Every structure is written in C-alpha cells, then in structure tokens.
Amino acid sequence: MLRVDREAPGDMVAIEARGLVKRFGDIEAVAGVDFDVREGEVFGFLGPNGAGKTTTINMLTGLARPDAGTIRFLGREYTSDVKKAQHLMGVVPDESNLWPELSGFDNLCFCGALYGMRGHERAARARELLDTFGLADAAHRKFAGYSRGMKRKLTIAAGLIHRPQILFLDEPTTGIDVASARQIRQLLSGLNKAGTTVFLTTHYIEEAERLCDRIAFIVGGKLAQVDTLAHLIRDVQGQRVIELALSRALEGLGPQVLMEFMGPLREAFPGVEFESAGGAALRAHTRETLALAPVVRFFEDRGVDVTEAKAIRPSLEDVFVRVTGIAAEQMRREKERGPKGGGS
Amino acid sequence: MRAWIAFWSILRKDMRTYYLKPPNLSWGIIFPLAWTLMFFIKSGSGFGEARSILPGVMALSILFGTTSMLAVTVTFERKGRSFERLLLAPIPLWVLMLAKTSGAVVFGIVNAFVPVIMASFIVDLGGMIWWQMGAAVALIAVSSTFLGLFIAVSVSEVFEAQTFSNFFRFPMVFLCGLFYPVTKLPVFLRPLSYLLPLTYGADALHGAVNGTTQRPVTLNLAILAGFCVLLFLISLRNIQRRWIV
Structure with a gap:
C-alpha cells in the first residue's frame, strides 16, 4: 500500500x-x-x-x-x-x-x-x-x-x-x-x-x-x-501550580497519609486545590498568588516540614486532574498493579 | 479467497500447535487400546470378539478425542485472549469457527482408524462396508466436534471444559448402543438415547462393520448430518451472544 x-x-x-x-x-x-x-x-x-x-x-x-x-x-x-x-x-x-x-x-x-x-x-x-x-x-x-x-x-x-x-x-x-x-x-x-x-x-x-x-x-x-492539546493546556495556563516536597518522615507512607491533610488544607486555604503528586509531595493549584509562609506554618503545626517548593508549568496532567478529579500518578499505579486492572 | 487463506492458516496452525503434539498422538493410540483391553478382560472373550466391539471403540475414540481437544483448545485461547485476534480478523464468523473445528474433525477421523488398524492385525476385516464406515466416522467426528464447540462456548475455564464434557460423554458411552444395544436398555432410558447423535453414528458403524443396524443407514447418516447443522448453528448463536457482547 x-x-x-x-x-x-x-x-x-x-x-x-x-x-x-x-x-x-x-x-x-x-x-x-x-x-x-x-x-x-x-x-x-x-x-x-x-x-x-x-x-x-x-x-x-x-x-x-x-x-x-x-x-x-x-x-x-x-x-x-x-x-x-x-x-x-x-x-x-x-x-x-x-x-x-x-x-x-x-x-x-x-x-x-x-x-x-x-x-x-x-x-x-x-x-x-x-x-x-x-x-x-x-x-x-x-x-x-x-x-x-x-x-x-x-x-x-x-x-x-x-x-x-x-x-x-x-x-x-x-x-x-x-x-x-x-x-x-x-x-x-x-x-x-x-x-x-x-x-x-x-x-x-x-x-x-x-x-x-x-x-x-x-x-x-x-x-x-x-x-x-494546545487548547486543553491553554485552559489551565492561567493557573499557578506549586509542588511542595514534605519532610522525609512522610515518605513511603503513601498517599493516604497526605489525604488526611486535604480537608484541613482546603478549609485553611479556600480557592486552592490540593492533590497528591506521588510520594511525599503535594501540588497546589490556584489562580491567585499563593503565599508560601502560611502553608509552611500549616504543616509545621502538624509536625511536618516543607523541604522544597517549586513552580510547575501547567501540563496535560493538570487538565486530566481537573477533568477527572483523579491524580494521574494514582491512576498509573493502579493500572501497573494488575495487567487487567484497567479494562473497562 | 481471503477467507479461505485464513481458514487454511488457522487449520494448519491448530494442527501444528495442538493436534500433532506427541501427547495427543500417544492419546490416539493408548485410548482405543485401553478400551479394547478393558472389554476383553470384562467379557473374558478372545481376540475373535474384536470385530464386534470395534464400532464402539471407534466411536469412543472419536467422541473423547474431538470433544476433549476442541473444548480445551478454544477455552485455552479464550483465556489467553489470542482468540480475540481471530474475532478481529475480517472473516465471517462461520468460516472462523469451521476453521477452528476442522483440526478436531481431522484428529477425530484419524483417531477412529487407529483401532481399525490395530484390529486388522488380529481379525479378518473382510466384508466391511468401507464407504459407510467413512461416512459414519466423518459425521460422528463433525457432530462430536460441534458438541465440543457447544461446550467450549458454555464455559470460561479449561477445567470447566473437561468437567462439562464428561457430563455429556459418559452417559453417551452407555446410552448410545456402542457396546449394548439401545433396544435392550430400560424403556424409560430409550428416549434419551434417541436424543443423542452418537446413537445414530454407532448404529451406522455397526452396520458398516457387522452388517446389522436398527435403522436404515441413510436415515442414520441424515439424522447425524441434521445434528451437525443444529449444533453448529446453536454454537454460532451462542458465540454471538456470549463472546461478542
């Protein structure tokens, strides 16, 4: 052909x-x-x-x-x-x-x-x-x-x-x-x-x-x-995404530990969306400027140190998370856990 | 033309991958030998009786060979999902299923003649009606294979295929007149016998080997052919309903 x-x-x-x-x-x-x-x-x-x-x-x-x-x-x-x-x-x-x-x-x-x-x-x-x-x-x-x-x-x-x-x-x-x-x-x-x-x-x-x-x-x-792809990413380009690395004590404990913080975080920082970024990392999505000091204090009050904070360029993953409400990392892990796990 | 290239390739692949494997070839020899010895031991008769039990042993070799192999190979390919590839091929479903069953039909026919070859060394096989035997063997092989297909479509695990096969096969050993005439069965069991395709195949084989039948040969062969068509159509409908959901 x-x-x-x-x-x-x-x-x-x-x-x-x-x-x-x-x-x-x-x-x-x-x-x-x-x-x-x-x-x-x-x-x-x-x-x-x-x-x-x-x-x-x-x-x-x-x-x-x-x-x-x-x-x-x-x-x-x-x-x-x-x-x-x-x-x-x-x-x-x-x-x-x-x-x-x-x-x-x-x-x-x-x-x-x-x-x-x-x-x-x-x-x-x-x-x-x-x-x-x-x-x-x-x-x-x-x-x-x-x-x-x-x-x-x-x-x-x-x-x-x-x-x-x-x-x-x-x-x-x-x-x-x-x-x-x-x-x-x-x-x-x-x-x-x-x-x-x-x-x-x-x-x-x-x-x-x-x-x-x-x-x-x-x-x-x-x-x-x-x-x-260009249009999808344009939709999230007005967003700021900050990735926070949390203290080592949390590493290896999995996303369920982070999940315990989600409720209090959303209450403390209305207008900011938080999601797990794999391991002991967290992502914050906001259209406003995010003051880091109150976030660091929030974790310190709970015995956790914020060891790193970096700005992330919005990506398709952010669109995916916004549309599906599911962390892409979590979905990938579930799929890899079982070869038939994702058939739908 | 395209469908027939696929047909031939599926048949060749199945023969190579499943039916010509040494364990299956040895099955074809050991199985009829075991049944023959069992009957000699049970009846206490000599080799002279070989001709009278030949139709039954031939029918059993076909029945067990075809139903076991087909039900297991199709279930195995379904489990490994390679059967999906066949369903994705642009060939009509009936051609695909004919191709998948042809290997078992050939295997059944070859199995049927193993006891004939064995018997030829110990008794005189003169006077047999060979065309009638060939037609009966072919139709028993096709109907048993389609019974195997019917079983394969009804189960999802390989072990289920074996168990479900036995549900049909063992009653057929006793009810189809292979070694004991249907007319001598208790009256309440006879209707069941007439619902089983092997009853007509066994009768046709008895006619070909020993010259005595319960029904005209053409009627036996026509009823067997009817069972073949019916079982194939039911299996196709079940495949459409269960596998292409």
Missing part, C-alpha cells in the same frame, strides 16, 4: 462515533459518547480505570455490540456490521495476546494470513516488521520466551501486518521498560507521519502529551472534553 507523507491531519473523518451506548446489566459503561477522529491524526482517549475506554474500543473494533449509537469509518456506516470494516483497522489490545507456541515470525505470518495476505507477501512484511521493531534476532524464538517489552513490540507489529489505515492502541507501553517504551513511541510517531490514523488509550499522560494531536477525556462512561 502506497502512503504519502503528510504535514498535518486531514479533514476526512476516519472514525465517527455518535451516541455510543453500552450497558452491562444495570451499569452503563459507555453513556452516549460522540467524537470524530480525523484521518491521519493521533487521537488520545484518556480516562481513569473503569471510565469506558476499553469498552469503547471494543465497540469500535467489533468485539462488542453497542446498545445504541452509530459507528462510521472513512465516511461509511458500519454500526450493525463492524466486521466488514475490520480489514481497515489494526488492533493492539492492552495485553500481548499472540500465540505462545509460535515463533515471532510465525505469529506475524499467521496474523497476516488472517487478513488474507498470501504466503510470500506476509513473509516479506513479517521480516520488514521484525527489522523495524528490532526483533530480527528473536524472529525464530517462541513468543512465550520473549521479554515483556519484546512481546509488546511484536503485538504492535501484529496489529500492523496488513498495513491498516486505522490503528487502535490500548495501553501500548504499560508495564514495559523505559527503553522499549521510548522505542515504541518513536515507531508510533513514524507510523503516524506516514499517514496512519492512531486511536490511543494510555495511562501515561506525558505519552499522550507527546504523541497526540487531539485528546478526549472520558469519565464515568461520558466524554468530558475533546480538544487539541
């Missing part, structure tokens, strides 16, 4: 979701979600665990049937039969789910065959992808013997074997080493530059910030906000 390098996402809509609803018994996992993903863009789909991200991907890819709403790909409606659009899409699920008994090369060839690729074509493509993902040396080793990062890379390669126009990526870098995650991000970036539309869910806010053209936040099955 010939691809043309592009400068920016086009005007054509690659994925159009309107009023998507999915219920599991009495629970409405996705409650009327609307969004467009433009052709050639990287669209981030962010939200806390159980927000409805995976359920939305399952509906879009044909692994779940929507209870209401419409799904269109590249201008054609496929709501009642997403299977007919499956040749357009590559799917990388949140778990590396290839066949453990097959080698890396055989896994890719088998996935190519599932899309109707002929023998020589899929073998050539498999070799190309193994080279691209740095797995050529492990091509004939069983998938079961791969490291977690290698498994993840091969799973992404399997999603690309048939050169899909739309790539769904569910948590592509969760739980893998830094070097592999960086390599995957570079590959995704290159793929998108070559014209592939990418629908990405991730728990790493900085990853979304680095890769995505536009971002949607989903909370409790409802879309809270959809916008470009």
Whole structure:
C-alpha cells in the first residue's frame, strides 16, 4: 500500500462515533459518547480505570455490540456490521495476546494470513516488521520466551501486518521498560507521519502529551472534553501550580497519609486545590498568588516540614486532574498493579 | 479467497500447535487400546470378539478425542485472549469457527482408524462396508466436534471444559448402543438415547462393520448430518451472544 507523507491531519473523518451506548446489566459503561477522529491524526482517549475506554474500543473494533449509537469509518456506516470494516483497522489490545507456541515470525505470518495476505507477501512484511521493531534476532524464538517489552513490540507489529489505515492502541507501553517504551513511541510517531490514523488509550499522560494531536477525556462512561492539546493546556495556563516536597518522615507512607491533610488544607486555604503528586509531595493549584509562609506554618503545626517548593508549568496532567478529579500518578499505579486492572 | 487463506492458516496452525503434539498422538493410540483391553478382560472373550466391539471403540475414540481437544483448545485461547485476534480478523464468523473445528474433525477421523488398524492385525476385516464406515466416522467426528464447540462456548475455564464434557460423554458411552444395544436398555432410558447423535453414528458403524443396524443407514447418516447443522448453528448463536457482547 502506497502512503504519502503528510504535514498535518486531514479533514476526512476516519472514525465517527455518535451516541455510543453500552450497558452491562444495570451499569452503563459507555453513556452516549460522540467524537470524530480525523484521518491521519493521533487521537488520545484518556480516562481513569473503569471510565469506558476499553469498552469503547471494543465497540469500535467489533468485539462488542453497542446498545445504541452509530459507528462510521472513512465516511461509511458500519454500526450493525463492524466486521466488514475490520480489514481497515489494526488492533493492539492492552495485553500481548499472540500465540505462545509460535515463533515471532510465525505469529506475524499467521496474523497476516488472517487478513488474507498470501504466503510470500506476509513473509516479506513479517521480516520488514521484525527489522523495524528490532526483533530480527528473536524472529525464530517462541513468543512465550520473549521479554515483556519484546512481546509488546511484536503485538504492535501484529496489529500492523496488513498495513491498516486505522490503528487502535490500548495501553501500548504499560508495564514495559523505559527503553522499549521510548522505542515504541518513536515507531508510533513514524507510523503516524506516514499517514496512519492512531486511536490511543494510555495511562501515561506525558505519552499522550507527546504523541497526540487531539485528546478526549472520558469519565464515568461520558466524554468530558475533546480538544487539541494546545487548547486543553491553554485552559489551565492561567493557573499557578506549586509542588511542595514534605519532610522525609512522610515518605513511603503513601498517599493516604497526605489525604488526611486535604480537608484541613482546603478549609485553611479556600480557592486552592490540593492533590497528591506521588510520594511525599503535594501540588497546589490556584489562580491567585499563593503565599508560601502560611502553608509552611500549616504543616509545621502538624509536625511536618516543607523541604522544597517549586513552580510547575501547567501540563496535560493538570487538565486530566481537573477533568477527572483523579491524580494521574494514582491512576498509573493502579493500572501497573494488575495487567487487567484497567479494562473497562 | 481471503477467507479461505485464513481458514487454511488457522487449520494448519491448530494442527501444528495442538493436534500433532506427541501427547495427543500417544492419546490416539493408548485410548482405543485401553478400551479394547478393558472389554476383553470384562467379557473374558478372545481376540475373535474384536470385530464386534470395534464400532464402539471407534466411536469412543472419536467422541473423547474431538470433544476433549476442541473444548480445551478454544477455552485455552479464550483465556489467553489470542482468540480475540481471530474475532478481529475480517472473516465471517462461520468460516472462523469451521476453521477452528476442522483440526478436531481431522484428529477425530484419524483417531477412529487407529483401532481399525490395530484390529486388522488380529481379525479378518473382510466384508466391511468401507464407504459407510467413512461416512459414519466423518459425521460422528463433525457432530462430536460441534458438541465440543457447544461446550467450549458454555464455559470460561479449561477445567470447566473437561468437567462439562464428561457430563455429556459418559452417559453417551452407555446410552448410545456402542457396546449394548439401545433396544435392550430400560424403556424409560430409550428416549434419551434417541436424543443423542452418537446413537445414530454407532448404529451406522455397526452396520458398516457387522452388517446389522436398527435403522436404515441413510436415515442414520441424515439424522447425524441434521445434528451437525443444529449444533453448529446453536454454537454460532451462542458465540454471538456470549463472546461478542
């Protein structure tokens, strides 16, 4: 398939979701979600665990049937039969789910065959992808013997074997080493530059910030906000964010200790939003100037020293926290604790 | 064309990954041998009786081979989520499920002829109706495989697949006329026998090997084919309802 390098996402809509609803018994996992993903863009789909991200991907890819709403790909409606659009899409699920008994090369060839690729074509493509993902040396080793990062890379390669126009990526870098995650991000970036539309869910806010053209936040099955990265960050740019490092006595005790301070802090400093920043650190968000001395005194009165205070540039994480009400660090930890923890 | 490339690849992959593994090949030899020895010991008869128990041993080899393998392999792939990849492939669901079941059908057919090969060394197999045996073996293999598929769709754990399989298989050993004619069963059990596909398969096999049947061969084969279609359609509907929620 010939691809043309592009400068920016086009005007054509690659994925159009309107009023998507999915219920599991009495629970409405996705409650009327609307969004467009433009052709050639990287669209981030962010939200806390159980927000409805995976359920939305399952509906879009044909692994779940929507209870209401419409799904269109590249201008054609496929709501009642997403299977007919499956040749357009590559799917990388949140778990590396290839066949453990097959080698890396055989896994890719088998996935190519599932899309109707002929023998020589899929073998050539498999070799190309193994080279691209740095797995050529492990091509004939069983998938079961791969490291977690290698498994993840091969799973992404399997999603690309048939050169899909739309790539769904569910948590592509969760739980893998830094070097592999960086390599995957570079590959995704290159793929998108070559014209592939990418629908990405991730728990790493900085990853979304680095890769995505536009971002949607989903909370409790409802879309809270959809916008470009620049617009989202502009909304919080008027804010001041101060990060406070607290005395060592608090380190290692976890966020629950900090939580005990939240109520009294909000009472003492109305108009200032406080949140845990991981470890023994706290972030204060305010639109006014924050006088540090009263804050330091507040903690000293409770036997805690403020060892450092620094101003933080507002980021997508601040937008995420504002929209979802959940600390991004807490969400990432929950996801990493269990591989299936975040499916929703 | 695209669907058939996928079909062939799934079948080849399953044969390689599951059915041609040494433990499964040895199962195909040991299982009929164990059943044959058990019957010889129980009846106290010599090898001359081998021909009379051959249909029953063949039917059991197919039933246990296909239902065990299919229910376990599908449940295993569902558990490891690799089955999701198959559901994401742009091929019709019926082609996908036919591909997934074809390996077990082939495995069942091969298993059925292991006791025939063994018997050929100890008794004269002349006079058998081979086309009838081939048709009966193929249809028993397909219906048993689809029974395995029905079981696989109903459970989520590998151990559940085995337990649930036995719920169907062990009554079939006694109720389907494999070693004891259905007509000699207590009257209240007979209706149950006629609800089980293996009853018709066993009768067709008895006809092919020993020349005696309860029903016309064509009727046996037609009813078996009907069971195959029914079980496959029920399984497809259950997959749509349970796996693509």
